Amino acid sequence: MTIRGDLLIHGGNVIDPGRDFSGKADVLIQGNRIVDVPQGETVEAEKVIDATGYLVLPGLIDYHTHVFYSGTAIGVHPDSALLPQGVTTAIDQGSAGVTNFDSFIKTVVNHSQVRIFAHLHASPAGLATLTRCLEPVDPKMFDLESMRSLFEKYDRQLVGLKIRQSREIVGEWGLAPLEATVQMADKLGSKVRVVVHTTNPPGAVEDLVSLLRSGDVFTHVYQGKGNNILTNDGKKVCKAIQDARSRGVLFDTADGRGHYAFSVARAALANGFEPDIISTDLVRGSLFERSVFGLPLIMSKYLSLGISLQNVIKACTSTPASLIGMNGKIGTLASNAYADIAVFQLKEMPLLLQDVFGEVITCSQVFVPRMTVVNGRVVYRSLEF
Template identity: 40%
Template sequence: MKVDILIKNGTTVDLANQDFVKNDIGIIGDRIVDIEGEAVDAETVIDAENCFVLPGLIDYHLHAFHDGTAISVNADVICLPNGVTSVVDAGSSGWVNFPAFKKHVITQSLVKIKSYLNMVNVGLSTLGGGPTGYLENINPANFNLDKIKATVQANDNILGLKLRYSKDLCKNKGFSTDPFDETVKLARELNTNFCVHVTDSTKPLYELVSDFDKGDVLAHCFHGVGHTILDEDNKVYPQIKAAQERGVVFDCSNGVAHFDFKVAQAALDDGFYPDIISTDLTLKNSLRTDKVFSLLFVMSKYINMGMPLFDIIKAVTTTPANLMGMDGQIGVLSPGAFADVAIVKMKKKKITFSDTSGNELQGDCYLDNLATICNGNIVYRKIHF
């Protein structure tokens, strides 16, 4: 059997059975093919001995509208060298500028990009425009519901609605209606989901989640400002656990300002794991700090906090793939799936992780990307590998 690329001797991860499996992966064109029992002749052979061969990683929360917002990254430049082949943009654009985002970024990128549409007309295009930034206006009086509806209905790329909901955006603003309530109402009308940024929320999170349905995303679930997911006994609120059990999605979406070790560690110790591990990458934190850096860096943080590796991998592969409506196409190494692959190695080396407040975790290992394949093309490879 003739294939374009053969990845041999690597260790794949069987999430269903929580097992590590020595396996070879064959690629023809942009798809993974079944090579079991076949004599394989490959144009390119990659020996992945002592490496994990993972599906291309999925970063479910970042900002990718580069040249359209001051905060966004170029996903191809930042993600591919770090094993990420699919992403979700977390509301960088609103209905006004989504067409530009789609035309100039989404359709032009190697990385597969899906998105949430911001309730604000121009999305996050005002952020980062000055020394302190210019926060978006989330006054519901300014929401153009008809335009939002039309944009969502015309674009299957859009996964739902996005709202940033924190005190600095809505406290003492004199809004006649609540931005969160309006977002929920519109999402239900459109039969779609929403993703809400809830750091320093005006409402307790255990109350807020009562309005979340299956597939709705609570972003920055381990932030440590104001209302958090923890009660006075440092345990996860029962209402939060119940919400997760009924399908509400809890995304760590790390960011520079949205992660607290005390909250995260207490939650993990209480048996509460994030459904999604993502970065909230922006120009401010990508490849720059010990808080975010890359998706593999954030995954490594959870390894060192004691979260099981199988759950970590699930949170960057099959779970986000399902939410993106791309089951069997991405997030897996099954025949017929897109040939998106990350070849990574666990490095045993001291490493420091920090949170928003400057608290540090001294780790002893991290995941290092050696090669990335996207749509059947080798798009990144270390010189020694």
């Protein structure tokens, strides 16, 4: 029997951690879906693209981005910033709060080819006040009723709450903003996750992480400002963090320009403490800059720090897909999934990367984006491919 489709990506090295698959394979698309090609069947397609020698991956999911470009100073334009990097889904982490979330949906989410999901900032105006002044976090201002109506109205796109717990943001409030955010998430429903920003936290990391529930996300896991996830001697991951992982708390890199330290990442990885999620924390000032550039560069960084190719890809595909309730629909090349695909060249190329503490590492292999497909349509392709 011959199986027909619209687009065939032929002969690439497919890595699809969601199905535990890795090997040379064809990927066939019909309409906006992936079509299963059983071994030994012949395939015919309107258009065939030869991907021999290239990596063919599920479209990448960047779990920590800021894409509210029309309403914040830090937001990037999702289609122009992400599609050329193989990123087909973005989760916006708290750019908008209850006062401006409608505007985010109407001006950005509804007009983007990138699939956009979001965590609502507990602070009412989200990150609209950045970069001149930090968001206010007095828990009395958090508006549960407005949150509830937004979660009902946008139940597909809104997947959780966001709060930032840095000393310079929370001041005398200490851990109270996080405590209030977790309580509100509990009231909003069982699937509402809390993502917490953890640079320079007030007090011990142990106290902060003890507030997180199974399914919540500790973001900027390898950050090095103030207290971090390591024991005082900087050699081991502290017990409270290990315990949090055992009870289902997840850990995201969200590197940003300064939210990681190679010393912390190296010590954690030496202890086998890999991130669940690899993401960028991309903002306008770091897009296409060496500090972040985009998700493929962050993936290259973790590959060179020793995480396996399979695990790096899993942390940007099937894991974040399951966190936003899209398991099997995106972040995989399984039959009937949305046809979101990213083709990369894994190029041998020395690239120096520096953290804000001055430490430099050299990446030897870099993910270079060559083609991106969203919903069955080619939305980016490099001329060389």
